[in-house]
Amino acid sequence: MSNLFVMKFGGSSVADSDKIKSVAERITKKAEKNRVVVVVSAPGDTTDDLIEKARSISRSPDPRELDMLLATGEMQSIALLSMAIKSKGFDAISLTGPQAGIYADNVHTKAKIKKIRPVKIIQELKKDKIVIVAGFQGINPNDDIATLGRGGSDLTAVALAAALKCRACEIYTDVKGVYTADPRVVRNARKLNKISYDEMLELAGVGSQVMMARSIEVAKKFNVTLHVRSTFSGETGTIITKEASNMEDVVVSGIAYDKNEAKVSICDVPDRPGIAAKIFGTLAKKNINVDMIIQSAARERYNDVSFTVSKNDLKNAILLLKSVAKRLGAGPIIFDKDVAKISIVGIGMRSHPGIAAKMFRVFAEQGINIHMISTSEIKISCIISRKDTKKAVRILHKKFNLSHT
Amino acid sequence: MSNLFVMKFGGSSVADSDKIKSVAERITKKAEKNRVVVVVSAPGDTTDDLIEKARSISRSPDPRELDMLLATGEMQSIALLSMAIKSKGFDAISLTGPQAGIYADNVHTKAKIKKIRPVKIIQELKKDKIVIVAGFQGINPNDDIATLGRGGSDLTAVALAAALKCRACEIYTDVKGVYTADPRVVRNARKLNKISYDEMLELAGVGSQVMMARSIEVAKKFNVTLHVRSTFSGETGTIITKEASNMEDVVVSGIAYDKNEAKVSICDVPDRPGIAAKIFGTLAKKNINVDMIIQSAARERYNDVSFTVSKNDLKNAILLLKSVAKRLGAGPIIFDKDVAKISIVGIGMRSHPGIAAKMFRVFAEQGINIHMISTSEIKISCIISRKDTKKAVRILHKKFNLSHT
Numbered sequence: 054m055s056n057l058f059v060m061k062f063g064g065s066s067v068a069d070s071d072k073i074k075s076v077a078e079r080i081t082k083k084a085e086k087n088r089v090v091v092v093v094s095a096p097g098d099t100t101d102d103l104i105e106k107a108r109s110i111s112r113s114p115d116p117r118e119l120d121m122l123l124a125t126g127e128m129q130s131i132a133l134l135s136m137a138i139k140s141k142g143f144d145a146i147s148l149t150g151p152q153a154g155i156y157a158d159n160v161h162t163k164a165k166i167k168k169i170r171p172v173k174i175i176q177e178l179k180k181d182k183i184v185i186v187a188g189f190q191g192i193n194p195n196d197d198i199a200t201l202g203r204g205g206s207d208l209t210a211v212a213l214a215a216a217l218k219c220r221a222c223e224i225y226t227d228v229k230g231v232y233t234a235d236p237r238v239v240r241n242a243r244k245l246n247k248i249s250y251d252e253m254l255e256l257a258g259v260g261s262q263v264m265m266a267r268s269i270e271v272a273k274k275f276n277v278t279l280h281v282r283s284t285f286s287g288e289t290g291t292i293i294t295k296e297a298s299n300m301e302d303v304v305v306s307g308i309a310y311d312k313n314e315a316k317v318s319i320c321d322v323p324d325r326p327g328i329a330a331k332i333f334g335t336l337a338k339k340n341i342n343v344d345m346i347i348q349s350a351a352r353e354r355y356n357d358v359s360f361t362v363s364k365n366d367l368k369n370a371i372l373l374l375k376s377v378a379k380r381l382g383a384g385p386i387i388f389d390k391d392v393a394k395i396s397i398v399g400i401g402m403r404s405h406p407g408i409a410a411k412m413f414r415v416f417a418e419q420g421i422n423i424h425m426i427s428t429s430e431i432k433i434s435c436i437i438s439r440k441d442t443k444k445a446v447r448i449l450h451k452k453f454n455l456s457h458t
Numbered sequence: 459m460s461n462l463f464v465m466k467f468g469g470s471s472v473a474d475s476d477k478i479k480s481v482a483e484r485i486t487k488k489a490e491k492n493r494v495v496v497v498v499s500a501p502g503d504t505t506d507d508l509i510e511k512a513r514s515i516s517r518s519p520d521p522r523e524l525d526m527l528l529a530t531g532e533m534q535s536i537a538l539l540s541m542a543i544k545s546k547g548f549d550a551i552s553l554t555g556p557q558a559g560i561y562a563d564n565v566h567t568k569a570k571i572k573k574i575r576p577v578k579i580i581q582e583l584k585k586d587k588i589v590i591v592a593g594f595q596g597i598n599p600n601d602d603i604a605t606l607g608r609g610g611s612d613l614t615a616v617a618l619a620a621a622l623k624c625r626a627c628e629i630y631t632d633v634k635g636v637y638t639a640d641p642r643v644v645r646n647a648r649k650l651n652k653i654s655y656d657e658m659l660e661l662a663g664v665g666s667q668v669m670m671a672r673s674i675e676v677a678k679k680f681n682v683t684l685h686v687r688s689t690f691s692g693e694t695g696t697i698i699t700k701e702a703s704n705m706e707d708v709v710v711s712g713i714a715y716d717k718n719e720a721k722v723s724i725c726d727v728p729d730r731p732g733i734a735a736k737i738f739g740t741l742a743k744k745n746i747n748v749d750m751i752i753q754s755a756a757r758e759r760y761n762d763v764s765f766t767v768s769k770n771d772l773k774n775a776i777l778l779l780k781s782v783a784k785r786l787g788a789g790p791i792i793f794d795k796d797v798a799k800i801s802i803v804g805i806g807m808r809s810h811p812g813i814a815a816k817m818f819r820v821f822a823e824q825g826i827n828i829h830m831i832s833t834s835e836i837k838i839s840c841i842i843s844r845k846d847t848k849k850a851v852r853i854l855h856k857k858f859n860l861s862h863t
Contacts, residue, residue: 073515103534106538107538107541109475110541115541119537122541128527135520146522147523152601
């Protein structure tokens with residue numbers, strides 16, 4: 054459909070009546086010259102409040118019933134937003150995930166979208182209505198409501214934009230776009246006008262909270278242009294799109310940090326084939342995600358295996374590893390929670406050698422000790438002491454000259 | 459289905475987590491020996507809060523969107539109640555009105571149930587699950603959620619009991635049953651063990667707040683035995699059922715009062731055919747319900763026409779009547795808000811003459827002036843001054859000997 058936009062608003066944008074009215078204003082302005090599908094999250098803290106209510110009833114609430122409960126948050130948003138738009142003289146209709154034709158799999162509370170049949174959405178668009186869709190939810194093969202887990206509303210928006218072949222999917226947030234670094238840490242951090250899917254994916258993976266990796270992956274797969282921008286200002290934000298030829302001129306696009314990981318080491322692990330599979334297989338079985346993995350091969354016959362896990366998983370990971378280490382005949386397990394991961398991301402790294410070396414040199418000059426290093430084609434991450442986080446981000450931002458285009 | 463009960467719980471029974479848990483206890487006890495379908499309302503003040511939220515967005519919220527919003531209240535109740543039941547080791551499943559197969563008509567915010575196809579409910583009952591259905595909602599011919607208006611959850615319960623051919627439909631409330639008079643007014647008011655549909659209908663029509671007339675009508679039509687009882691105690695409440703042969707021995711079953719009506723009179727209305735049709739047709743067109751109507755034929759050529767309307771409608775009624783009176787060449791319109799309607803109801807009246815006369819005599823002895831009288835086969839209602847309400851109810855309760863069986 055030509056001139057069709059998907060606009061996605063997060064929970065903070067619809068937290069109260071005044072905010073809902075100002076979002077409605079925003080939408081109707083767009084709708085004067087375009088067709089519009091809106092995706093919206095639950096208002097403010099509604100989802101957290103509902104989870105708390107469920108926990109007060111049952112320590113581990115039934116997942117199907119939890120989805121029935123959580124889905125009501127987005128239903129309230131779409132109904133209220135649709136009322137606000139209609140009272141401004143525009144025609145609008147709210148649709149739940151199931152009504153919008155969003156089909157999900159059977160995994161309650163973190164379902165995946167299987168397919169989208171936007172029959173009803175297209176019908177209503179053809180009647181010149183603004184269509185308001187509940188984010189974060191779909192219908193599963195049992196005809197039950199299923200929720201899509203963290204970042205689910207972004208995913209709904211991107212998947213709808215793909216299914217409807219939209220011109221762009223606009224993600225409205227409380228920040229103005231994607232920055233070269235966290236503006237709370239680096240005062241002269243610069244808003245990026247454009248960034249590639251791959252760079253955004255790496256940034257999402259290392260603590261930039263703007264969008265979750267799963268939505269960016271879908272956008273990349275279906276070549277949906279994303280526009281991350283502010284709910285509260287009219288200015289252009291950051292366009293996330295496929296790699297353009299001139300993008301490689303920029304060596305480093307952004308710097309991110311993540312304080313939510315902990316470093317774990319198993320010492321003196323016997324150097325036999327299959328050892329790594331045993332260690333990380335055990336963790337995977339319990340749904341513990343491991344991020345950076347480093348195996349030092351300094352000595353003969355015994356290695357130290359180090360990796361990072363989310364702090365939330367640390368306690369469980371250590372319990373599991375103690376029994377694994379015993380079975381393998383490995384040594385003690387040590388861990389460190391006071392670490393941070395600092396990453397630099399940029400497509401240009403592929404054609405500009407020496408970026409990693411520059412990063413390490415900068416850290417050395419500042420007396421910042423590097424605990425672990427991991428690199429991908431377009432990203433270099435270092436684990437350092439948590440206390441050095443701000444200093445590291447600021448100096449990298451300066452030395453890589455990110456405040457200038 | 460044999461040994462199947464419908465249990466309906468109102469909003470105050472599920473207002474918080476502790477209440478939800480105690481309702482779950484109640485349900486699982488019943489489910490040990492029976493199959494159970496539960497119908498539940500939105501928790502506590504949720505519906506009112508949502509309406510207020512909608513009003514803060516739009517002065518007259520779109521009815522379809524209001525239904526989308528309101529339906530979330532019951533969805534929260536069914537999800538939380540189902541979690542509570544499952545955490546006690548019983549199997550349960552929550553179903554929205556649409557999932558339960560409740561088909562409604564197109565009138566948003568006060569839809570009527572058109573039919574019930576309880577396919578999914580029966581499937582789940584056969585899997586030995588306790589089925590929790592959202593009251594007050596259904597799916598309409600546009601595949602939209604529609605709500606059933608006031609008393610909608612009772613209606614859902616009664617209609618499901620009829621469709622499933624249940625042994626009984628239990629209505630759990632914060633009172634112990636149906637009383638001979640309001641226990642807050644008459645201290646020795648007696649809980650009735652049994653009452654006929656017709657008597658209950660008359661009581662519902664004259665201010666007894668236990669159940670709305672529409673649900674009782676459906677129960678009567680499909681011969682569903684109702685059991686009105688307390689959420690908080692195990693004792694038997696009041697059975698509402700078809701007329702039994704011995705019921706006529708009781709002359710008066712109950713006394714009710716209603717302070718929500720106002721008396722209106724149009725004076726000096728020309729005595730021509732079609733006049734009443736014009737007056738009451740005008741009110742009906744604007745959805746103003748008229749209750750008692752009295753036309754005095756004392757004088758020649760001109761009559762006074764008096765009737766009662768709900769206080770909420772009084773202002774509108776008077777506006778409409780002023781222009782009607784002008785066109786008809788009638789005299790002034792007078793009204794009185796400080797009135798109450800006192801009614802005595804009983805099947806036995808049909809075979810015991812003199813009940814009305816006794817009621818009037820009792821009022822006369824007490825110096826209570828009667829403004830209007832209206833009678834049906836099993837009910838006598840009088841409009842009196844509002845200040846005499848308590849005195850009137852108490853003395854009738856005593857003189858008709860209602861505190862003794």
